[in-house]
Amino acid sequence: MQRRWTAAAAAITALALVMGACGGAGTGGTGASTAKTVKIISSLPMTGASRTQTVEIVNSIKMAIDETKITNVTVLYDALDDATAAKGSWDAAQEAENARKAINDKQVVAYIGTYNSGAAKVSIPLLNQAGMVMVSPANTYPGLTKGPERGAEADEPGKYYPNGKRNYARVVPADDIQGAVGATWAQELGAKKVYIVHDTELYGKGIADVFRAKAKALGLTEAGYEGAQKADNYRALANKIKDSGADFVYYGGIVDNNPAVLVKDLKAVAPTVKFMGPDGINCSEFLKQAGPAGEGVYSTFGGVPPEKYTGKASEWLKNYNTKFNNNNPNPYAIYGYEAGKVVLAAIAKAGDKADDRATVMANVMGTKDYDGVLGKWSFDANGDTTLTQFSGSTAKSGAWSFVKELAAK
Structure with missing residues (x-):
């Protein structure tokens, strides 16, 4: 039907x-x-x-x-x-x-x-x-x-x-820009050892791979890389991330696949590890699901947020x-x-x-x-927009708060 x-x-x-x-x-x-x-x-x-x-x-x-x-x-x-x-x-x-x-x-x-x-x-x-x-x-x-x-x-x-x-x-x-600016921003935020997770979908894995390549080019250490399908808990993965010594997690995926659950489980065992995701988590629903554990999460997005x-x-x-x-x-x-x-x-x-x-x-x-x-x-010959502006936000008091504009380098 x-x-x-x-x-x-x-x-x-x-x-x-x-x-x-x-x-x-x-x-x-x-x-x-x-x-x-x-x-x-x-x-x-x-x-x-x-x-x-x-x-x-x-x-x-x-x-x-x-x-x-x-x-x-x-x-x-x-x-x-x-x-x-x-x-x-x-x-x-x-x-x-x-x-x-x-x-x-x-x-x-x-x-x-x-x-x-x-x-x-x-x-x-x-x-x-x-x-x-x-x-x-x-x-x-x-x-x-x-x-x-x-x-x-x-x-x-x-x-x-x-x-x-x-x-x-x-x-x-497109994500060939977003994943790269995300890696650059992660380095600026102090990331040295990054654990990369994706939700196994086309979008999530794609942007995780772009982030991964840029992070390597920037000299960041890869603590781990794996796909994690939608699940009711990620406690085993959270402990794996903690044991890896990672100081930063990058998640490629969408809100539908429970990244908020991963954030909660990670916060419970490794509260100092920073967490970033792309536009797939930059929504009010992610913050609602994550609750207090979402405080301080970073995300990137094409353009600027409404308040800007x-x-x-x-x-x-x-x-x-x-x-x-x-x-x-x-x-x-x-x-x-x-x-x-x-x-x-x-x-x-x-x-x-x-x-x-x-x-x-x-x-x-x-x-x-x-x-x-x-x-x-304009649309270029591929059908892509000529716009390339991105911004970075962080979760603050249950809302996304603009941090800075991010430029492709």
Whole structure:
């Protein structure tokens, strides 16, 4: 059965918005001369630990649609769930079902997703063969767009694009940058002997490997390296880390796979060991699960946190908080908005071909000098954003507190 998000927070499944006059930064078109109806589908895990972030991404996509007017174009929106209750996180079979649903619906011209890089690995090839554009607000695994020289596997990214044309882009910087800035920051924080753990998923292992390579280049000693799948306790691993003499732990993975449990178990036996993770743990749900043990945990994230937004981003945040009665959403929300606006700009630019998948895809992939809430940026030939800004935060009194901007070196 197809799963959809139907929470009262926003009744947006099959949302229809009639677009009046062309608007929005960088649309580059004036809409259609005759009436058109198109649909955007998002595929995100709306069940499980990631739900807090993904509800806010969906809110942001809805907000982008609300604000954008395109002459003679009606935009429908379906928010699909790629997670299952049984798994409590994204599921490959569910993601494939979502992609096929989009492909078989002739009104669908764009697919916003996924949240997890492993899920993208499933849907990119399916959508590629159907000639449909996919824009992710959250995927960061390098191999989805880049080759082995950037930390990918030998057959990546080619295997994801069976028709030979790129149809996938992301508005968030990739982990070949994030893992490296994380290692540099760890050294600045005093790390000398690092134990590296990953959750065995595509994203988690990928960023752990990038961190590992950079840490080695910086001269840090590796105390250990291993995969740890989701579990109810990590007491054995925590003791192993303690016995290794590590003074720092780097965790590559997502909140769904219980890094908060690892933090609790580690704090119980080695309270002085510092702990860092990437954007996969940079969310309120991780801090809620970790409780007091999460105090002092470090994390990295693309861009800057909401409290540091300026200009268009600051104005967007004010409008978001007003619209959704929120006190600053999680950092991925603004990326959901930007992904939505880029797709809408491509539809507007398509004019009388607003319902043509190939035209919309070409417009999205050709995005240049887009002046959005994230700043002015472009998609490169691989579909990656030209933005490279990262920031570092630490857990303080149950919230993420900005520490510094992190630059790739």
